[in-house]
Amino acid sequence: MSEAIRLRDVTLSHDRHPAVHHISGEFAPGSLTAIVGPNGAGKTTLLRAIAGLHPVDEGRIERPARIALLPQMTALDRSFPISCLDVAMLGHWRRCGAFGAIAPAGRAQAEAALEAVGLGGLARRPVGSLSAGQFQRLLFARLLVQDAPVILLDEPFNAVDARTAADLLRLVREWHGQGRTVVAVLHDLELVRREFPETLLLARDPVAWCGTEEALAASNRLRARMMSEGWDEAAAACGRAA
Numbered sequence: 001m002s003e004a005i006r007l008r009d010v011t012l013s014h015d016r017h018p019a020v021h022h023i024s025g026e027f028a029p030g031s032l033t034a035i036v037g038p039n040g041a042g043k044t045t046l047l048r049a050i051a052g053l054h055p056v057d058e059g060r061i062e063r064p065a066r067i068a069l070l071p072q073m074t075a076l077d078r079s080f081p082i083s084c085l086d087v088a089m090l091g092h093w094r095r096c097g098a099f100g101a102i103a104p105a106g107r108a109q110a111e112a113a114l115e116a117v118g119l120g121g122l123a124r125r126p127v128g129s130l131s132a133g134q135f136q137r138l139l140f141a142r143l144l145v146q147d148a149p150v151i152l153l154d155e156p157f158n159a160v161d162a163r164t165a166a167d168l169l170r171l172v173r174e175w176h177g178q179g180r181t182v183v184a185v186l187h188d189l190e191l192v193r194r195e196f197p198e199t200l201l202l203a204r205d206p207v208a209w210c211g212t213e214e215a216l217a218a219s220n221r222l223r224a225r226m227m228s229e230g231w232d233e234a235a236a237a238c239g240r241a242a
């Protein structure tokens with residue numbers, strides 16, 4: 001079930017402005033890793049590049065074909081008039097295509113996923129009527145249906161209450177226990193220390209990528225903060241020699 005993701009001297013940018021510089025390393029098969037760093041450190045850009053949704057300027061990302069991404073909630077349009085069950089069934093999309101019929105077993109799987117995240121009674125509800133926490137539960141249901149060996153989560157516990165966060169965290173632990181490779185962008189360092197064995201501390205450049213205690217040592221956090229304070233938002237494309 002587990003698969004690795006390898007970054008080989010990867011540089012990413014937006015409109016030729018650098019966002020992530022020369023990062024190399026591996027998310028080992030079955031690992032559970034947090035990506036942390038200051039605002040604008042390139043965490044979301046990196047996650048999207050791993051998912052194949054952002055172009056790689058330099059270097060190479062080696063990744064398995066099947067990856068599931070939970071985007072930041074704020075990046076999603078919820079005005080689309082579809083039901084919770086429809087959203088959960090979108091998790092089958094990669095396997096059946098845009099116009100493929102979903103077999104009854106696939107529908108049952110989506111219904112079971114809604115049950116698993118505590119939305120069993122809301123299958124027919126339009127997504128626009130959900131609270132932020134219910135919507136995040138729904139996106140986790142879609143991840144369950146996707147059933148991918150690699151799962152990328154962008155700030156999965158933002159804007160949800162403690163009970164929802166605990167329920168969703170339980171799913172993350174289950175995925176880890178099943179040997180999936182899980183990577184999550186997070187800001188809550190206490191949560192990271194408690195739950196995530198590995199951490200990548202990013203400040204456009206990688207500051208540390210190792211066991212969480214070591215990565216989050218005061219010296220590394222200070223270095224990340226100092227690097228972020230020196231950022232030039234108008235900088236041109238990365239000029240460092242590879």
Ligand SMILES: Nc1ncnc2c1ncn2[C@@H]1O[C@H](COP(=O)(O)OP(=O)(O)OP(=O)(O)O)[C@@H](O)[C@H]1O
Pocket residue numbers: 014015018019037038039040041042043044045046
């Ligand atoms: N669509 C975009 N167009 C232009 N620049 C962008 C775009 N998205 C992000 N950036 C810039 O790229 C850099 C990295 O952004 P990114 O969202 O990856 O950081 P982040 O670490 O996820 O930040 P945060 O913690 O605030 O979510 C920032 O300087 C940001 O302004």
